[in-house]
Amino acid sequence: MSEWDAFIKQAMAEIRQAVDQDRAVVALSGGVDSSTTAVLGHRALGDQLSIIFIDTGFMRQDEAKNVVESFASLGMQGQVVQAQDRFFAALARLTDPEEKRRAFRDTFYTVLGEVVASRTQRRPLLDEGSRGRQAGAVWLLQGTIAADVVETKEGVKTQHNVLEQIGINPEEQFGLRVLEPLRTLYKHQVRALAKELGLPPSIAQRMPFPGPGLSVRVRGEVTRERVETLRQATAIVEEVLAPFHPFQAFAVLLSDRATGVRHGERAFGQVIAARAVASRDAMTAEPLRVPWGVLLDLQERITTEIPQVTKVVYDLSTKPPSTIEWE
Numbered sequence: 001m002s003e004w005d006a007f008i009k010q011a012m013a014e015i016r017q018a019v020d021q022d023r024a025v026v027a028l029s030g031g032v033d034s035s036t037t038a039v040l041g042h043r044a045l046g047d048q049l050s051i052i053f054i055d056t057g058f059m060r061q062d063e064a065k066n067v068v069e070s071f072a073s074l075g076m077q078g079q080v081v082q083a084q085d086r087f088f089a090a091l092a093r094l095t096d097p098e099e100k101r102r103a104f105r106d107t108f109y110t111v112l113g114e115v116v117a118s119r120t121q122r123r124p125l126l127d128e129g130s131r132g133r134q135a136g137a138v139w140l141l142q143g144t145i146a147a148d149v150v151e152t153k154e155g156v157k158t159q160h161n162v163l164e165q166i167g168i169n170p171e172e173q174f175g176l177r178v179l180e181p182l183r184t185l186y187k188h189q190v191r192a193l194a195k196e197l198g199l200p201p202s203i204a205q206r207m208p209f210p211g212p213g214l215s216v217r218v219r220g221e222v223t224r225e226r227v228e229t230l231r232q233a234t235a236i237v238e239e240v241l242a243p244f245h246p247f248q249a250f251a252v253l254l255s256d257r258a259t260g261v262r263h264g265e266r267a268f269g270q271v272i273a274a275r276a277v278a279s280r281d282a283m284t285a286e287p288l289r290v291p292w293g294v295l296l297d298l299q300e301r302i303t304t305e306i307p308q309v310t311k312v313v314y315d316l317s318t319k320p321p322s323t324i325e326w327e
């Protein structure tokens with residue numbers, strides 16, 4: 001018997017007991033936390049669980065396509081909800097990181113609530129009145145993990161989905177009751193569980209990616225053009241640094257510009273910060289040790305493939321005192 005059998009059995013029993021005859025949804029991001037939650041939920045609930053992928057417009061290259069394909073190969077059907085316009089409108093002109101997170105979160109749960117409501121109308125829910133339960137509740141299975149709980153409690157960032165801690169009542173505001181089957185686990189444990197549940201290494205070992213995605217890696221204003229620049233840089237950083245097995249590796253588009261030279265002329269271009277860290281659980285981190293030549297290749301690829309970028313820096317900060325992200 002594996003060390004995870006008891007955990008899986010208990011988590012499934014708790015999910016079944018809570019959801020009972022109701023319905024449940026999981027909002028899949030493609031990350032290891034929500035994917036593991038989705039598989040646990042699917043095992044516990046089968047077709048009672050709807051898997052929803054909200055395309056916010058702040059995902060990485062080909063992310064929606066890859067996530068849906070991975071889940072289809074596991075026999076789980078996900079529904080993609082195109083909501084890019086909603087998110088870009090909600091974040092327009094915001095520059096403060098916490099305001100961005102709040103706008104992202106409100107839009108996310110509003111869209112999710114709407115999707116759930118529209119599905120409920122199409123598929124009438126069972127009448128549970130006779131058993132004294134409120135009929136037709138919808139449960140939201142969230143991939144909250146232990147680090148999320150700790151960091152939100154400490155007030156480092158309101159980054160995470162620990163809704164009651166950030167003053168959101170999901171039932172009142174969005175008609176959703178929350179279940180968090182992973183809230184006692186740290187990242188390395190979630191990865192082990194994901195493997196145990198049969199998720200492929202591309203998901204089980206996937207780097208953490210913030211819920212608000214690229215919107216909190218674009219410093220300053222979040223426009224489609226700026227997100228696209230960052231998306232390209234992110235793909236390059238991930239590809240070049242993958243052989244060094246970072247805990248996380250990503251790009252940040254800074255709000256400042258820097259003078260450069262292109263074809264003998266002054267170019268006042270964009271600045272990309274490449275960030276890669278070694279860490280066990282994201283609570284502390286140190287910059288990834290990368291050979292100098294690799295960093296030079298990285299800057300060459302970014303400034304060649306994304307001509308509007310004239311400067312690339314590599315972030316050397318440890319956590320603490322820095323954090324992993326820039327916002």
Ligand code: XMP
Nearest residue numbers: 159160208209210211212282319323324325
């Ligand atoms: P920091 O930057 O606080 O990040 O050192 C710790 C871990 O959390 C991730 N992170 C987020 N995750 N929503 C999330 O779901 C967020 O707003 C958010 N901000 C940071 C970060 O990538 C790292 O793994």
